[in-house]
Amino acid sequence: MMQALSNMQNYLWLIPALPLLGAIVNGLFGRRLSTAFVSALAISTVTVSSVLSVMAFFAVRLVAHGAPMVTSLGSWFAIDRYGVAMNFMVDPLSSVMILVVTIVSTLIHIYSVGYMKGDPGYHRYFAYLNLFVFAMLVLVMGDNLVLMFVGWEGVGLCSYLLIGFWFTDEEKAIAGKKAFVVNRIGDFGFLLGIILLFHYAGTVDFAGLREVAPHFDVAAGTLTVITLLLFLGACGKSAQIPLYVWLPDAMAGPTPVSALIHAATMVTAGVYMVCRLSFMFALAPVTMGVIAGIGTLTALFAATIGLAQNDIKKVLAYSTVSQLGYMFAAAGVAAFSAGMFHLVTHAFFKACLFMCAGSVIHALSGEQDIGKMGGLSAKLPDTRFTFLVSTIAIAGFPPLSGFFSKDEILWLAFTSRNPAIPGLNYAVWAGLAITAFLTALYMFRLYYMVFTGGYAGHAHPHESPKVMTWPLVILAAVTMVLGFIGLPAWLEHPVEKAFVAVHGLFSKAPWSYPNFGHFISSSFYAQGSNFGFAEFSHAAEIGFTLFSIGIAVAGWYTAKRLYAGRTSAVPERLAERAGGLYRGAVAKWYVDEIYDAIIVKPFWAVSRALHQLVDVFIIDTLMVNGPAYIAQGTGYVLKFWQNGNVQRYLAAILVGAGVVVYVLLKG
Amino acid sequence: MTVGVGHYLALAALLFCIGAFGVVLRRNFLAVLMSLEIMLNSANIVFVAFARQAGGHAGQVIAFFVMALAAAEVATGLALAIAWFRVARTVNVDEAGEMKH
Numbered sequence: 001m002m003q004a005l006s007n008m009q010n011y012l013w014l015i016p017a018l019p020l021l022g023a024i025v026n027g028l029f030g031r032r033l034s035t036a037f038v039s040a041l042a043i044s045t046v047t048v049s050s051v052l053s054v055m056a057f058f059a060v061r062l063v064a065h066g067a068p069m070v071t072s073l074g075s076w077f078a079i080d081r082y083g084v085a086m087n088f089m090v091d092p093l094s095s096v097m098i099l100v101v102t103i104v105s106t107l108i109h110i111y112s113v114g115y116m117k118g119d120p121g122y123h124r125y126f127a128y129l130n131l132f133v134f135a136m137l138v139l140v141m142g143d144n145l146v147l148m149f150v151g152w153e154g155v156g157l158c159s160y161l162l163i164g165f166w167f168t169d170e171e172k173a174i175a176g177k178k179a180f181v182v183n184r185i186g187d188f189g190f191l192l193g194i195i196l197l198f199h200y201a202g203t204v205d206f207a208g209l210r211e212v213a214p215h216f217d218v219a220a221g222t223l224t225v226i227t228l229l230l231f232l233g234a235c236g237k238s239a240q241i242p243l244y245v246w247l248p249d250a251m252a253g254p255t256p257v258s259a260l261i262h263a264a265t266m267v268t269a270g271v272y273m274v275c276r277l278s279f280m281f282a283l284a285p286v287t288m289g290v291i292a293g294i295g296t297l298t299a300l301f302a303a304t305i306g307l308a309q310n311d312i313k314k315v316l317a318y319s320t321v322s323q324l325g326y327m328f329a330a331a332g333v334a335a336f337s338a339g340m341f342h343l344v345t346h347a348f349f350k351a352c353l354f355m356c357a358g359s360v361i362h363a364l365s366g367e368q369d370i371g372k373m374g375g376l377s378a379k380l381p382d383t384r385f386t387f388l389v390s391t392i393a394i395a396g397f398p399p400l401s402g403f404f405s406k407d408e409i410l411w412l413a414f415t416s417r418n419p420a421i422p423g424l425n426y427a428v429w430a431g432l433a434i435t436a437f438l439t440a441l442y443m444f445r446l447y448y449m450v451f452t453g454g455y456a457g458h459a460h461p462h463e464s465p466k467v468m469t470w471p472l473v474i475l476a477a478v479t480m481v482l483g484f485i486g487l488p489a490w491l492e493h494p495v496e497k498a499f500v501a502v503h504g505l506f507s508k509a510p511w512s513y514p515n516f517g518h519f520i521s522s523s524f525y526a527q528g529s530n531f532g533f534a535e536f537s538h539a540a541e542i543g544f545t546l547f548s549i550g551i552a553v554a555g556w557y558t559a560k561r562l563y564a565g566r567t568s569a570v571p572e573r574l575a576e577r578a579g580g581l582y583r584g585a586v587a588k589w590y591v592d593e594i595y596d597a598i599i600v601k602p603f604w605a606v607s608r609a610l611h612q613l614v615d616v617f618i619i620d621t622l623m624v625n626g627p628a629y630i631a632q633g634t635g636y637v638l639k640f641w642q643n644g645n646v647q648r649y650l651a652a653i654l655v656g657a658g659v660v661v662y663v664l665l666k667g
Numbered sequence: 668m669t670v671g672v673g674h675y676l677a678l679a680a681l682l683f684c685i686g687a688f689g690v691v692l693r694r695n696f697l698a699v700l701m702s703l704e705i706m707l708n709s710a711n712i713v714f715v716a717f718a719r720q721a722g723g724h725a726g727q728v729i730a731f732f733v734m735a736l737a738a739a740e741v742a743t744g745l746a747l748a749i750a751w752f753r754v755a756r757t758v759n760v761d762e763a764g765e766m767k768h
Contacts, residue, residue, distance in 0.1 A: 645760075646760070647692075647699075647760060650690060650691055651691040
């Protein structure tokens, strides 16, 4: 076993290669293959990848003891002193990430077999999905920024293809385009950041950057600019203000896609990137302040919108934006492992929530309006149960996973100290605490609206097939236990001691307790960072934990009073009373309209003007047709000279001779 | 007043211009031919004037050559004019445009 693990280093490349194989075969020949073969191939490649990922994870944990393992596929290109290698790296951070990506992908592939059954684009769907997994794994495992960028663009492409999967519906095609265009803005920043790093650091691989980063002159602001540009890329991919607008529209894609790409994996790439480059970000306190601020603002802002949406997927989409804000806020206060922990727990419970939503939509033949649902708990017992588990997790009730990660972030946000912006941490903490309340409120609102009260629609709901419910059950089970790998500090020691003691009863060599923070922290080594965390007593930490439980309970209780059974008239009265506030939240604070007015419309106007001026006038008229017009015009004038009249030729000769004589005589 | 070479040259220039304008502006082919003769003769005057000034005979000899050449040219030109008149019943050069087609 240990032998196999130590050989793992040579087989890391197989992890992304297998899904690529599936994508190629299904993409090229899928039309002629049977659906059974298509899904079997797609699922088996991803499953083998996840088994290999588990092995890679244990190899890092048990054999390499947290040191990075690198597989080199040679040099990609080398120009002068700038070189980029095709290296795949697995260290604690990326090993966790590939575990999440491959396991969630496998479950979603299986689920998709049920969800996409009978779709004419079945093979195309699985080819895209496999391609996505490949790109995501390249993003995660690349050991330099350029390779990461390849994966980054790859997942963006797959996202575009899958959002617009049903491209005959124009609205969906436009949603795909919007996601692509908004992401371009972020990618522009990312690319500029990479180029600047090439210029200033001379290298873009993570190990090299880690050595160079402390030597940047922080006061000169170069590092601040670079990290801000990289963060702009993260904002695009991870749907943060001001580039979050594409994610809610991305719900036009098939629901498993929303679960995989737009909840669990791709949208967390920005958080992953910031964590990956933590050694650089931690040295730029201004950037960190911006990240924490944007994260908190996004968390709060998206939560208020999520509160008023009536489309089941839109609520979950804004919830995702909000939770991503949480992760960024954590990264922004230098609590990288807490951010990653929330990323991992969120991946599981949000994937589960989306797939439950898919199951509901499937059961109701495509209905997404929660106003036309209700009372589905009897009809969809499995879906309801898993949805409830995930809701409790995201709302932050112990001992489910979401509670631990969220509590950790709140606590670290409160205690962190940004050297450049004192006092920011309290604002971040307050914003995140309010968000936690809103999260519990809107998630339980969703739960009560969908599963309690009387059914308000006209479809004939039926539970989804086993191939769809089993992945839900697995995700819910993971959600239930995952929190225990990230216990708060005051709870760590007793639980670890108990674990080792109990395990010691059965085994001579008891395992050490799996502690997420300890395992992953070696990836976040930050030399020269002066971020600090204030010391508080355990009693204070326990107080904060109780407080975050209180917030969750308050959110749940409010939702219960307002929405349980769908009978209360209070929500409508509240909506009337709140008037403009409510309408604003329903209309997503008019952000799309504002962007349309101040960016899209002027952009169109400028484009049209440039089209008329540059393309039509300068290029077409002046440069392409211009020479033709000149030749034609000159010919038109000159043709009068060549009229066959000898006398006029002679006159010209005489005039010419006269001129020659005049010049000669004068000279 | 002594008549010098300048006077001959001025006369020659005047005749040359008259001839040139005749060639360019007249439409009657015969008139064109006559104008051409005037131009040739203006050249003859210059030859003879310079020959006399220089004291040699070469210029006068050239003048005779020019006269012979002019006679040949007029013969050819008149032959053309008559041939053209037979075809077109006119000696107007503007009407002789068919040849360019």
